[in-house]
Amino acid sequence: MIKLYDFPLSGHAHKARLMLSLLNIEYERIEVALAKGEQQSEHFLTLNPFHHVPVLDDNGLVIRDSNAIITYLAKKYGTEWYPNDAQSSARIQEWLAVSTKEVSEGPGAARLVNVFGAGLDHQAAIEKSHELLTIIEQHLSSREWIAIDRVSVADIALFTYIAHAPEGDVSLENYPNINAWLARIEALEGFVGMPKTAVGLAV
Ligand SMILES: N[C@@H](CCC(=O)N[C@@H](CS)C(=O)NCC(=O)O)C(=O)O
Structure with a gap:
């Protein structure tokens, strides 16, 4: 299943949640506690060395950056969006x-x-x-x-x-x-x- 590394009040992360929802794609949401610095953890830095949410993991294909994520989702799951x-x-x-x-x-x-x-x-x-x-x-x-x-x-x-x-x-x-x-x-x-x-x- 697709995983989204997310933070509820991040507008960048919201763009990814919105695109997933508009495309009716089920996913697992993994919250990254930005205030506690979880984006600097060793594990998260392997996903995104720029320590930002959102990050998408589509069955092992890891994509960082909200625009990369929404264009990837459109190209793979809803080409009319791009x-x-x-x-x-x-x-x-x-x-x-x-x-x-x-x-x-x-x-x-x-x-x-x-x-x-x-x-x-x-x-x-x-x-x-x-x-x-x-x-x-x-x-x-x-x-x-x-x-x-x-x-x-x-x-x-x-x-x-x-x-x-x-x-x-x-x-x-x-x-x-x-x-x-x-x-x-x-x-x-x-x-x-x-x-x-x-x-x-x-x-
Ligand atoms: N270019 C990135 C920017 C993402 C971004 O700035 N994320 C912020 C939250 S809105 C973040 O994770 N900040 C944590 C940090 O800088 O350590 C994108 O579009 O996804």
């Missing part, structure tokens, strides 16, 4: 890249400050978040899904940290197209959310 043609692949890659930079440095970082007490520049993260959200809001003015004409791994890669942006004091109030897009994802069969976190709860 169509193979050159244009779709390029469009999806464009947004996977945004998920690792602009989303991480914006809403991801702003939430890290509030929820985990990270010593980052909160104001800069909030400003970067609104720059990103303004671009996505405009992008979604003429389309339903982020990368191609159907839901894809790109939507899943962006969903979690944008949906949870308010936990980092990044308001989504002025972004109607983004709110409609989030609602479309939440309405998908098999959708599972990440627990909402009160400020400071996880510190």
Whole structure:
């Protein structure tokens, strides 16, 4: 059976849980106690020397990194989530890249400050978040899904940290197209959310 090394309040890990659930794949969840430093254990470092969750173990094939995991799952278990043609692949890659930079440095970082007490520049993260959200809001003015004409791994890669942006004091109030897009994802069969976190709860 597939195993997922997981932490409930990690947005990166949630992306993997969401993809597994949307694809209706059964798996065993193994919680890694990040606050206790379990990600630095000898065993976990053999799975991921970068000491991050999520890690997926598909019957001995170990895959680290949330985007690698969701694209692997799509290619193996639900190819419509990552169509193979050159244009779709390029469009999806464009947004996977945004998920690792602009989303991480914006809403991801702003939430890290509030929820985990990270010593980052909160104001800069909030400003970067609104720059990103303004671009996505405009992008979604003429389309339903982020990368191609159907839901894809790109939507899943962006969903979690944008949906949870308010936990980092990044308001989504002025972004109607983004709110409609989030609602479309939440309405998908098999959708599972990440627990909402009160400020400071996880510190
Ligand atoms: N590029 C990685 C980043 C994952 C990541 O940053 N995970 C955090 C939790 S959200 C983590 O495990 N942190 C523990 C640590 O840095 O020791 C991915 O997309 O999976």
